Amino acid sequence: MRPAPSRLSLAAAVDHLPMKSPFRISGYTFTEAEVVVATLSAGEAEGRGEADGVYYLGDDAATILAMIESVREAIEAGADRAELARLLPAGGARNALDSVLWDLEARQTGRPVWQIAGLAPPKALLTTFTLGADDPAQMARGALGFDQARALKLKLTGEAxxxxxxxxxxxxxxPDVWIGVDGNQGFTLDTLDRILPTLVEARVSLLEQPLARGREADLQDFDSPIPLAADESVQCLADIEGLVGRFDVVNIKLDKCGGLTEGLLMVAEARRLGLKVMVGCMSGSSLAMAPAFLVGQLCDLVDLDAPTFLAQDRQPGVVYADGHVWCGEAVWGAPAVVAA
Structure with missing residues (x-):
């Protein structure tokens, strides 16, 4: 006789992760990451997931907790990832629970998440390291401080x-590194025209989200000499088709789209439409980077440096070396260790 399946038990709590120093982008300054960590237990097996939400949509920790609680009964009754996508909209709550379900399946089946997802064994990925919008001299010092970096992303404010x-x-x-810049919705077409010659002169290779979300049509006939990446303008799978002819790159963030499950679908759809793919992140610890690291295995560009801004990361955590990020299975998504 097969043993009865273990009862599922869901828990979620807010975790405050202080940053080393304030981090400034267009319109916001961050001093901590307020994340939600969810766990789903089944006997001795436990899946974990972390979400930060989408701050500019009001998707904060309190909202995430409330949404998780709203589906507690369904999750504890055994809802799978497909059912989760019907229960919750894209956003932080679905991301946390999607991660939980992937992690728990890995621990119950003895297969790592990358294998369950049909991916090749993961490899270290070249990642950007981000400089917050600051005094130019301070940003230059910060760039020198990232001595291992091969790629830098500069946060801009729209003040041309x-x-x-x-x-x-x-x-x-x-002078040696790849540089991308992120407008975080801070530009207008006029200020964008003013800064573009400098970006070309400085050999900037990517311009991320220059205009406000909702102004995508303004880019329809905009002839940019630098590839444009959509971030705030693309939240989930349904948004990708509308980017064609306006952007060149899709920035997938699991807190926006609702987790690894939809992130993988977004990669496939972007490729189908001839768009390049980038994986990024909101704030968070290594626990949040781990599923995004798997999406990154399929991407052209990777921006997974959030743990470097924290005063203290979780352990075990992702490893940054020689400009690359590596996330081992011990962080998340590992099969359970079976005692001999």
Whole structure:
């Protein structure tokens, strides 16, 4: 006789992760990551997931907790990832629970998540390291401080003259690295026109989300000499088709789309439509980076440096070396260790 399946028990709590120093982007300054950690237990097996939500949509920790609680009964009754996608909209709550279900399946089946997802064994990925929008001299010092970095991403504010000085200062400090810039919705077409010559001169290779979400049509006939990446303009799978002819790259973040399950579908859809793919992240610890690291195995660009901003990361955590990020199975998504 087969043993009865273990009863599922769901828990979720807020975790405050202080940052080393304030981090500034267009319109926001962050001093901590307020994340939600969910766990789903089945006997001795336990799946975990972490979500930060989407701050500019009001998807904060309290909202995530409330949404998780709203589906507690269904999750504890055994809802799978497909059912979860019908129960919750894209966002932090679905991301946390999607991660929980992948992790729990790995521990119950003895197969790592990458294998369950049909991926090749993961490898270390070249990642960008991000400089917050600051005084140009400070950003130049920060660029030099990322001595191992091979790729840098600069946060800009949409203040054209200040941003021009920021870009020039970082390029002068680090003539050797790939550079991308992120407008975080801070530009208009006028300020974008003013800064573009400097971006070309500084050999900037990517311009992320220059205009406000909702202004995508303004880019329909915009001839950019630098590839444009959609971030805030693309939340989930349904948004990708509308990017064609306006953006060149899709930035997938699991807190936006609702987890690894939809993230993998987004990669496939972007490729089908001829768009390049990037994986990024909101704030969070290594626990949040782990499923995104698997999406990154399929991407052209990787931006998974959030744990480097924390005063203290979880252990075990992701490893940054020689400009790359590596996430071992011990962080998340590992099969259970069976005693001999």
């Amino acid at each position: 003259e200040a941003d021009i000085e920021r870009v020039r200062a970082v390029r002068a400090a680090r």
